[in-house]
Amino acid sequence: MTNKVAIIASNGGLFDAYKVFNIATAAAATDQEVSIFFTFEGLNFIHKEANGQLPMPDGKEHFAEGFKKANVPSIPELVTMAQEMGVKFIGCQMTMDVMGLEKEAFVDSIEVGGAVTFLEFAKDADVTLTF
Amino acid sequence: MNSDKVLDAKGLACPMPIVKTRKAMNDLQTGQVLEIHVTDKGAKADLAAWSRSGGHELVETAEENDILKFWIRKG
Numbered sequence: 458m459t460n461k462v463a464i465i466a467s468n469g470g471l472f473d474a475y476k477v478f479n480i481a482t483a484a485a486a487t488d489q490e491v492s493i494f495f496t497f498e499g500l501n502f503i504h505k506e507a508n509g510q511l512p513m514p515d516g517k518e519h520f521a522e523g524f525k526k527a528n529v530p531s532i533p534e535l536v537t538m539a540q541e542m543g544v545k546f547i548g549c550q551m552t553m554d555v556m557g558l559e560k561e562a563f564v565d566s567i568e569v570g571g572a573v574t575f576l577e578f579a580k581d582a583d584v585t586l587t588f
Numbered sequence: 589m590n591s592d593k594v595l596d597a598k599g600l601a602c603p604m605p606i607v608k609t610r611k612a613m614n615d616l617q618t619g620q621v622l623e624i625h626v627t628d629k630g631a632k633a634d635l636a637a638w639s640r641s642g643g644h645e646l647v648e649t650a651e652e653n654d655i656l657k658f659w660i661r662k663g
Contacts, residue, residue, distance in 0.1 A: 483603040483634075486610035487641050527601045538607060 462491045463579035465587040469498025471511040471532070476588045477502065478535035484584075485542035493539075494575035495567075496549035499588075500556070503546055503563045508532050536564055547574055589648050589659050591623035592616060598627045598655060605631045606638055609660075613644070616662045621647065624658045632656060 462484040466477045477493060484491050501507040511532060513520060530538070540546070546567040548560070553569065560569055568574070579585050595612040597605040605626045613622055624635065632649070635658050639646040643663035650657040 479603045483606050486603065486606045487638055528599050529601045530604060542607070542610075 460489050461578070461582035461584070462489045463575070463582040463585045464491065464493045465575070465585075466493055466495045466499030466502055467497050468588060469501040469507075469511065471513050472517075473499070473588050474502050474508070474511050474532045474535075475529070478532065478539055480586060481544050482535060482539050482542060485539065485544050489584075490543075490545075491539075492545040492547060492575065492578045494547045494549065494572075496552050500548060500552055500558070500563075502532065503536060503548065503567060504558070505562060505564060508536060508564075540564070540566060545578075547578075589623075590621065591659060592620040594623045594625070596625050597631075598625050600626070601628055602630050602634065604628075606634055609635065609638065613642075613660070613662055618662050621659050621661050624660065626656050626658070627654060629656070631658075635660070 464477060464481060466473070481491050481493055495503055501511060509532070548563055548567050548569045550569050550571050560567070593612060593616060595608055597608045600608070605628050609622070609624055616622055636646050639660050645661040645663060646658060647661050648659040
């Protein structure tokens with residue numbers, strides 16, 4: 458059994474972000490080596506401006522209060538926490554090109570690569586998740 | 589039960605109790621006991637699983653007025 462968790466983040470809503478970062482930080486806290494490949498809307502999670510204002514699904518806006526009450530950390534906080542615990546972020550080059558985004562728009566220390574960069578990490582991961 | 593360190597993770601939601609537990613555990617030596625207080629009910633199963641997968645021993649649990657307490661011996 459390897460110690461690797463490979464995650465693909467391809468949707469950009471607030472709920473999606475929590476799914477990705479809760480699993481990622483919990484895995485890192487359990488001594489797993491974690492990599493997340495951010496592609497299409499998932500890139501919003503590591504975009505410096507976008508990740509503080511991710512949208513709730515339509516009609517679910519009332520959950521904002523529940524998030525506050527449950528004392529859930531914000532996405533930017535979870536991003537920092539994940540990086541501190543050694544979670545590796547890979548931004549999808551192709552999506553960045555399509556959306557006209559430069560590496561500077563994203564949080565520090567991300568790696569930019571293509572599908573193969575992720576696949577190489579994921580090929581011997583026991584847990585692979587897509588959100 | 590005696591502990592070498594107490595972690596107050598009350599009021600925190602998943603995954604914070606686990607993240608904080610891991611941080612606190614890093615400061616302990618093998619054989620020492622970490623006592624954790626949480627209010628997140630999910631932590632009950634999570635801390636048990638976390639202990640198992642990390643080779644630690646969940647020695648004791650208790651529940652007092654909605655506060656869940658755990659004692660984990662570092663493996």
